[in-house]
Amino acid sequence: MAMPGTLDSANLNGGQKLAVKYFTVALALFGAQIVFGLLAGIQYLKPDFLYGVLDFSVNRMVHINALVVWLLFGFIGSSYWLLEDEAGIPVVGLRLGNLVFWVFTLAVAVVVVVYLLVQIGPGDHSTLWLINEGREYIEAPRWADIGIVACVLAFFFNVAATFAKGRYTGIGGVLVLDLIALFGIYLAGMFYTPNISVDQYWWWWVIHLWVEATWEVLVGCLMAYGLMQTLGVRRKIVETWLYIEVALMFGSGILGLGHHYFWIGTPEYWFTIGGFFSALEPIPLVAMVVHSVFDSGTHNMKNNNHPALAWIIAHAFGNFFGAGVWGFMHTLPQINLYTHGTQWSASHGHFAFFGAYATLVIAFFYLALQKWRGNVWMSGGLAGAWRWKWALGLLNLGMVGMVMAMLVAGYEQSQIERAIEGSSWVGYFVAQAHPWFVQGMWWRQVFGWMFAAGFVLLVWDLLTLGRGERRPAQAHSESAPR
Amino acid sequence: MSHTEWWASESFWRKTAIWVTAGSFVALIFLTLDSMSAITAGSTRVPAYSVINHRIDYVFDEKRNFQVPVIGVEEPLFDQTLTEAEAEALVSRGKLTTQAKNCMNCHTLLGNGAYYAPDLTKAWLDPSWGSKDVREQMMVDFLMNPQDRLHNGLGRRMPNLGITEGEARATVAFLKWMASIDTNGFPANFTPIDQSDPPADDASAANGSPIPQQGG
Amino acid sequence: MIEPVALQDFFLTFFSAAMVILCGALYALLFAYARVRRRQRLMPLAYLAYLGLVASVLVLAMAANLFATGFWTFIVMLMLIGYLLAPHAIWHLCVGTHAHDHPDQESGPYQKQS
Numbered sequence: 001m002a003m004p005g006t007l008d009s010a011n012l013n014g015g016q017k018l019a020v021k022y023f024t025v026a027l028a029l030f031g032a033q034i035v036f037g038l039l040a041g042i043q044y045l046k047p048d049f050l051y052g053v054l055d056f057s058v059n060r061m062v063h064i065n066a067l068v069v070w071l072l073f074g075f076i077g078s079s080y081w082l083l084e085d086e087a088g089i090p091v092v093g094l095r096l097g098n099l100v101f102w103v104f105t106l107a108v109a110v111v112v113v114v115y116l117l118v119q120i121g122p123g124d125h126s127t128l129w130l131i132n133e134g135r136e137y138i139e140a141p142r143w144a145d146i147g148i149v150a151c152v153l154a155f156f157f158n159v160a161a162t163f164a165k166g167r168y169t170g171i172g173g174v175l176v177l178d179l180i181a182l183f184g185i186y187l188a189g190m191f192y193t194p195n196i197s198v199d200q201y202w203w204w205w206v207i208h209l210w211v212e213a214t215w216e217v218l219v220g221c222l223m224a225y226g227l228m229q230t231l232g233v234r235r236k237i238v239e240t241w242l243y244i245e246v247a248l249m250f251g252s253g254i255l256g257l258g259h260h261y262f263w264i265g266t267p268e269y270w271f272t273i274g275g276f277f278s279a280l281e282p283i284p285l286v287a288m289v290v291h292s293v294f295d296s297g298t299h300n301m302k303n304n305n306h307p308a309l310a311w312i313i314a315h316a317f318g319n320f321f322g323a324g325v326w327g328f329m330h331t332l333p334q335i336n337l338y339t340h341g342t343q344w345s346a347s348h349g350h351f352a353f354f355g356a357y358a359t360l361v362i363a364f365f366y367l368a369l370q371k372w373r374g375n376v377w378m379s380g381g382l383a384g385a386w387r388w389k390w391a392l393g394l395l396n397l398g399m400v401g402m403v404m405a406m407l408v409a410g411y412e413q414s415q416i417e418r419a420i421e422g423s424s425w426v427g428y429f430v431a432q433a434h435p436w437f438v439q440g441m442w443w444r445q446v447f448g449w450m451f452a453a454g455f456v457l458l459v460w461d462l463l464t465l466g467r468g469e470r471r472p473a474q475a476h477s478e479s480a481p482r
Numbered sequence: 483m484s485h486t487e488w489w490a491s492e493s494f495w496r497k498t499a500i501w502v503t504a505g506s507f508v509a510l511i512f513l514t515l516d517s518m519s520a521i522t523a524g525s526t527r528v529p530a531y532s533v534i535n536h537r538i539d540y541v542f543d544e545k546r547n548f549q550v551p552v553i554g555v556e557e558p559l560f561d562q563t564l565t566e567a568e569a570e571a572l573v574s575r576g577k578l579t580t581q582a583k584n585c586m587n588c589h590t591l592l593g594n595g596a597y598y599a600p601d602l603t604k605a606w607l608d609p610s611w612g613s614k615d616v617r618e619q620m621m622v623d624f625l626m627n628p629q630d631r632l633h634n635g636l637g638r639r640m641p642n643l644g645i646t647e648g649e650a651r652a653t654v655a656f657l658k659w660m661a662s663i664d665t666n667g668f669p670a671n672f673t674p675i676d677q678s679d680p681p682a683d684d685a686s687a688a689n690g691s692p693i694p695q696q697g698g
Numbered sequence: 699m700i701e702p703v704a705l706q707d708f709f710l711t712f713f714s715a716a717m718v719i720l721c722g723a724l725y726a727l728l729f730a731y732a733r734v735r736r737r738q739r740l741m742p743l744a745y746l747a748y749l750g751l752v753a754s755v756l757v758l759a760m761a762a763n764l765f766a767t768g769f770w771t772f773i774v775m776l777m778l779i780g781y782l783l784a785p786h787a788i789w790h791l792c793v794g795t796h797a798h799d800h801p802d803q804e805s806g807p808y809q810k811q812s
């Protein structure tokens with residue numbers, strides 16, 4: 001065993017060694033996401049910036065694809081992270097898992113290089129197969145789709161086979177079923193149709209059923225594990241609550257899909273379905289609030305990893321505000337008619353993606369770091385603790401600032417472009433030229449730089465936190481695994 | 483040690499989770515089957531591709547309380563009446579072009595996509611094309627060479643995406659077809675281009691430059 | 699089916715919708731806190747938050763013209779009743795699921811002796 005306080009893979013089990021590889025790539029892609037977000041943001045202010053070289057469409061595509069892929073890498077890494085702890089045995093087929101990691105990473109790199117250098121192609125199927133599919137978030141060309149499915153099948157084999165051979169915990173069972181759903185849904189986005197209504201119908205299956213159903217349940221599994229690790233909550237309780245959450249999330253989230261079917265050609269009954277389930281969607285969030293108060297009342301918040309817990313708390317708030325509050329504000333068709341496809345959507349999209357998912361993956365980065373350094377002390381009185389605190393503050397403030405800036409812009413846009421001007425070409429630019437909008441875009445950029453500064457600190461912190469720390473991690477008040 | 487009530491037990495909630503998920507999913511499947519039949523091309527909500535042979539308008543419907551597309555007299559695109567198969571091939575080529583050129587990462591279509599450029603749901607009906615006689619050609623010209631056609635005070639131009647004439651015409655067909663989809667009144671309050679037939683003494687060309695400077 | 703929001707009601711719609719969720723959470727939070735810490739004095743505050751929720755739901759219903767049709771009126775009712783009962787139900791679930799933790803759940807405060 002190495003000295004505590006140094007990064008040493010001897011501190012990790014097989015699955016965790018693979019996990020930290022996925023985490024490393026995830027962090028790099030997070031950086032790329034920010035760079036291209038900033039470029040796209042600048043183009044709102046200075047339209048000639050990189051015009052004809054890296055057009056807005058290219059920057060935005062890389063921005064949101066990097067987002068989706070770094071979160072998926074974070075989730076896959078997190079799953080490998082908890083796999084051996086949960087199943088009680090070494091990962092089955094780990095060599096395959098390692099090989100697939102490199103193939104997957106290489107494929108992502110090739111896709112991005114083609115996005116940047118080739119960008120677009122002729123209007124026929126060859127472009128969809130080789131360059132990009134031109135469908136938001138799932139632009140990856142068809143060859144990459146197939147590659148992704150193959151890689152993910154291998155990952156799935158690792159997870160399912162390990163649980164099957166070891167023991168199937170409740171978390172394990174939910175995780176396996178959820179992964180089937182998560183990647184099964186991806187298939188719904190892998191076909192071509194000339195019919196834009198049919199296209200968008202299935203496109204939303206992928207996007208909505210990911211972020212409001214399967215991803216929520218996946219982070220539910222990760223949270224369950226994280227709570228046992230950081231707070232030492234008992235397994236039976238954690239797992240019962242995981243089931244409750246699955247019931248509430250899927251019960252409201254699956255048919256909540258209706259809130260995307262108001263205006264794409266689909267029948268009017270989706271108004272009713274979308275409205276009804278949107279009214280239910282806050283219930284799981286209320287459940288989490290009550291339960292977390294209950295838990296903090298019954299466990300005295302002694303925890304062994306302060307940065308991780310701080311990010312878990314950020315996750316709870318972010319999920320509540322970004323998805324719950326921001327989602328509900330524009331979800332009823334009576335108002336969505338005017339907010340649909342404006343900066344309003346962008347405000348909500350940023351808040352929810354960051355609040356619900358980016359935060360939790362970052363929490364796992366810290367859990368991994370602690371163990372990697374030999375399970376060292378990461379509670380109060382840590383050397384250089386200012387770094388993680390400032391990173392936390394800058395990232396969250398930067399995000400909230402961007403979200404507010406887009407909210408103001410979207411508020412103006414929904415009124416002037418959508419309601420007054422009837423969404424015409426002229427009306428669009430009247431709204432874009434309004435001072436509230438223009439200033440909103442400037443503030444988005446300013447807070448974007450703040451966010452980027454937070455990211456730099458985060459990386460620095462992940463490279464240094466706990467280095468040379470000799471104290472062992474603080475013990476739990478209760479012991480976690482059964 | 484008190485026992486756990488049945489309604490708070492792990493097994494009850496495991497079963498509930500499974501049933502709720504399965505139930506919602508089955509409901510979604512049925513709704514999907516129904517929606518698919520309502521939105522296949524050729525249904526009332528999503529017209530057949532050969533609708534591009536006709537005039538398409540967007541008119542307020544008192545009963546439904548919002549604007550709906552209205553399919554009018556024959557008005558073939560580029561003066562060519564197409565069969566259903568030909569129309570589908572043309573629209574499909576246009577759709578492929580929108581995907582290959584990544585239009586959705588600047589524009590919204592049916593309100594979904596990116597917010598850097600105007601919504602294209604009713605682009606076919608946009609009054610800024612000037613008059614209906616020049617519209618088709620204006621659209622083709624614009625798509626092929628947008629870089630030197632700026633129409634807003636912000637300096638935000640669409641880049642040249644290497645669109646060929648064939649692709650541009652197909653894209654216009656796609657846009658025309660898309661304008662015929664019944665979107666439950668989105669976008670609201672939209673004023674379509676004047677498509678009424680000109681009075682005998684054709685006075686409509688008097689408007690000067692068909693695409694005026696506009697905005698900011 | 700729906701009666702879209704009038705221009706002058708946009709702000710009210712966004713604001714009241716946000717307040718519905720915020721009051722709902724505040725009510726749930728105070729409710730749980732009052733019970734878990736055995737501070738009955740906080741209970742009136744919890745119900746005050748719920749009153750805030752009722753007001754927000756009603757304002758939202760007016761601004762978004764929800765009373766225009768039977769179905770949306772039903773949604774309003776659902777929100778009013780659902781959000782009143784949800785924290786109670788969830789509280790019982792908390793107590794129920796933690797039964798093994800706290801054998802004497804009905805008597806002692808929910809404080810871990812540590």
Ligand code: HEM
Nearest residue numbers: 211259281323327328330331340341345349352353356595
């Ligand atoms: C963590 C959970 C969530 C995430 C990550 C998320 C993310 C997003 C994103 C990125 C979009 C924009 C999609 C696009 O590019 O067109 C979107 C749209 C939307 N979201 Fe969410 N969302 C979440 C939860 C919710 C919830 C709980 C609600 C409702 C209560 C909601 C309501 C909506 C609506 C109505 C739209 C459509 C906006 C439009 O019409 O343009 N979302 N969401």
Ligand code: HEM
Nearest residue numbers: 037038040041345346349350353354358448451596597598
């Ligand atoms: C430096 C910080 C960032 C900047 C400057 C930035 C900027 C942008 C811009 C300009 C767009 C295009 C919006 C449009 O179409 O008009 C965008 C889209 C998007 N960004 Fe960011 N972004 C940043 C960070 C993030 C982060 C951290 C996340 C999530 C974790 C995120 C998630 C998204 C999503 C989901 C969309 C698509 C939204 C939609 O279609 O509604 N961004 N971003």
Ligand SMILES: [Fe+2]
Nearest residue numbers: 208212257259
């Ligand atoms: Fe959604």
